[in-house]
Amino acid sequence: MEPKGDIAVIGLAVMGQNLILNMNDNGFTVVAFNRTVSKVNDFLDGEAKGTNIIGAQSVEEMVANLKRPRKVMLMVKAGEVVDKFIEMVLPHLEEGDVIIDGGNSHFPDTIRRTKMLEEKGMLYIGTGVSGGEEGARKGPSIMPGGSPKAWPLVKDIFQAISAKTDSGEPCCDWVGENGAGHYVKMTHNGIEYGDMQLICEAYQLMKEGLGLSTDEMHEVFTEWNKGELDSYLIEITRDILGYKTEEGEVVVEQILDTAGQKGTGKWTGISSLDLGVPVTLIGEAVFSRCLSALKDERVAASKVLKGPGTSFEGDKKVFVKDIEKALLASKLVSYAQGYMLLREAAKEHGWNLNYGGIALMWRGGCIIRSTFLGKIKEAFENNPDLHNLLLDDWFKGVIDDCQASWRKVVQEAIRLGIPVPAFTTALAFYDGYRNPRLPANLLQAQRDYFGAHTYERLDKPRGEYFHTNWTGRGGNTSASTYTV
Ligand code: 6PG
Secondary structure, three states: OOOOEOEEEEOOOHHHHHHHHHHHHOOOOEEEEOOOOHHHHHHHHOOOOOOOOEEOOOHHHHHHOEOOOOEEEEOOOOOHHHHHHHHHHHHHOOOOOEEEEOOOOOHHHHHHHHHHHHHOOOEEEEEEEEOHHHHHHHOOEEEEEEOHHHHHHHHHHHHHHOOEOOOOOEOEOOOEEOOHHHHHHHHHHHHHHHHHHHHHHHHHHHHHHOOOOHHHHHHHHHHHOOOOOOEHHHHHHHHHHOOEOOOOOEHHHHOOOOOOOOOHHHHHHHHHHHHOOOOHHHHHHHHHHHHHHOHHHHHHHHOOOOOOOOOOOOOHHHHHHHHHHHHHHHHHHHHHHHHHHHHHHHHHHOOOOOHHHHHHHOOOOOOOOEOHHHHHHHHHHHOOOOOOHHHOHHHHHHHHHHHHHHHHHHHHHHHHOOOOHHHHHHHHHHHHHOOOOOOHHHHHHHHHHHHOOOEOOOOOOOOOOEOOOOOOOOOOOOOOOOOO
16 A cells, blocks of 8 residues: 655654644655654554544554655754764665754754765754743644655645745755754744843832832733734733732732743853854843842842932833833844854855845744844845845834933933843944944953964955064064964
């Protein structure tokens, strides 16, 4: 009998199960497999009852049920587990078959795996899948990269199950070669970290600075979600602030203030340092999580270290509006930085990224989905060579409109002693980026003074290096001019 399976999915944790059910809803025949085989039976007797999903009891059975070229998708924990499953499946596949990794893998692993599989005549896809459990079930944002020849083989499945924009476009398209898909997903997560941190800073300002109650903040977020900030993260924050137990207790206020992290934000920060791109806001967002994790130290320090002892004295309603604007302006900077990173990574890895297309992929289904992403897409449509989003007319207009409020919020936070690292770094980046003369001339002089590291001059062509014998003792020998 001819095999019926369009695709196999290995890994029946909630993301895997939901993706399978989503594929089934869209008319594809999915073969489900899990290393602990009892989970396959549980799934078939439970969620998958009455569907066309085929359960496999072994890798052999899974493969035998697949149409050629076979497509096997791994929905397993990122890291070594992915390599283990590739090893397990590989002997059963043949040339032209595709392995797909749908976890949050680190992009260098995906680059390595693509190469390894292609050398064996197979195809590989490393794809970001964003949107959590609900997204996987109803339509995630899907960011596939890897072997270009694999894309036409999975395109129909992926675009069918993905989220759609309001105008019906799928939030899934080919990102680029080898690790490009996972790189874009990693950057998505970094931006997610930034958005979450900005929202948390707004919350702390309203709570500690203005003394607003959670009910009042619930109202504020309800309003914000109707404006430019309209997004999934603002929406869930609204709902979290409005969520109470049956006894009327506000759950968010019962949660320990210690953030966890699985690593994708950290990877974004590391990659930005490697590539020399100032992705400062995501960096601060990661460090803020680290600082939050030092709960015991902070509690001890709070008994010793004093703040300014000032309180807010202005109009609270006006200041809430200022915070909204500061949040929007900072968010714009964060996305501009994220796109700067993508541009540099594309150069480094030889990826031909479609920047507007990436915004479209993030427009629906994923955690950072928002109306604002439509503006990024428009910016790249208006100017495909746009070097920095901040230079786009819409971005520039919003920042002009928000700037006074943004500065006021940062000043007031500093005056009140409330930490707003993401708001602050966004503003510092903005002021640095728009400044034609930064104090790095002095820094170069210092480097040349103590280490003869040389400097370039304003009045000479770039690439010519000079050394000054600052002390009259060091001689005229300069250190080599390499840069890391
Ligand atoms: C998504 C999320 C998803 C996940 C992150 C959370 O796009 O659906 O980003 O990938 O929720 O792993 O990351 P942290 O645990 O690091 O916050």
